Amino acid sequence: MATIYLVRHGQASFGKENYDQLSPQGWEQGKILGRWLVNKVAPAAVFGGDLRRHRETVEAITTGFGADLPDMQVMDGLNEFDHLEVVERLRPEWADKQVMARDLASVPKPARAFQQVFEQAMARWLSGQHDQEYTETWEGFRQRVTTALDQVIALADGNDAIVSTSGGPIAVIAQHLLELSDRKALDMNNVIANTSVSRILYSGPRRSLAVFNNYSHLEAEDPALVTFR
Template sequence: MATIYLIRHGQASFGKDNYDQLSPRGWEQGQVLGRWLAGKVVPNAVFGGNMERHRETIEAITAGYGQALPDMQAVKGLNEFDHMQVVERQRPEWADRQVMARDMAAFPKPARLFQQVFEQAMARWISGNHDGEYTETWEGFKQRVISSLDELVGYADGGDILVSTSGGPIAVIAQHLLELSDEKALAMNNVIANTSVSRILYSGPRRSLSVFNNYSHLEAEDPALVTFR
């Protein structure tokens, strides 16, 4: 059986004008993963969403890997959902980033506040009770991610592949393969670490999740590299 290595992107630039780029720590995480993959994995192909953080993660992995990897082929269906739109439907005032920054700065632990609001916002989105308020519904998101998984298997032609994507698509794929509830998928999404690796074994139509959210490469190098947002 061949393997699909689902990689969550390195840490993005939370709170910056351009969130969709790796932070310095995100670049380091990618390089650590590249060193860990070297000598273990020789991919036939490399895929990723077409977001900046997906592409930069592959660039960081390649730097650590020490030799050229196949060019990344962009698959739009592997993109993350619009997480800020989901949050803003829960907290409309946060459409103004200055208000959001003010509210978070007033909280003793800003990251915890964001996580609390994010979980509430995700529950609202997943419920399906407000679908008309979102550009992409939860059900639509799941369908495009699973369609992209089918597309990857077709492209891979039986070989091992690396996939740079985001936590949402990884959680949805795990949910699909394990036949989990939406609530379980949300719980899984909350614990996926930056540059963690989840592995799918596949052969023809057979697909099995063999590893979920492995970030031991970061822990082995420096536990401080482990981040979840």
């Protein structure tokens, strides 16, 4: 059976003006993953969304891998959902990033406060009760991602491939393969680490989730490198 290696992008620049780029730690995470993949995989193809953090993660992996990888084939279906829109539908005032920063700075644990709001916003989106307010519905997102998975497997054509994507698509793919509830998908999304690897085994129509959210490469190097945002 062949393997699809689903990689969540390295740590992005949370709280910065441009979130969609790797932080210095994100670059280091990608390089470590590249070193870890040496002698474990010789991918025939590399895929990713069209987000900068997806492309930069592949660049970091390639640096650590120490050899050329196939050029990344871009698939819009592998993009993350618009997390800013999801949060702002629950907290419209946070469309002003200065207001969001002020609100988070006013509490003892800003990261935890944001996570709580994010989870509430996600639950609202998943409910389907406010679909008219979102550019992309939860069901639309799920269909987009599972279609992209079909396309990746068709193009990989029985060979191993690396996919650079985000936590949301990885959670949806796991949900699809394991036939989990939407709530379970949300729970899975919350624990996917940056540059973690999930593995899908496939042969013809058969597909199995063999590994989920493995970040042992980071723990072996330095546990402080493990991040979830």
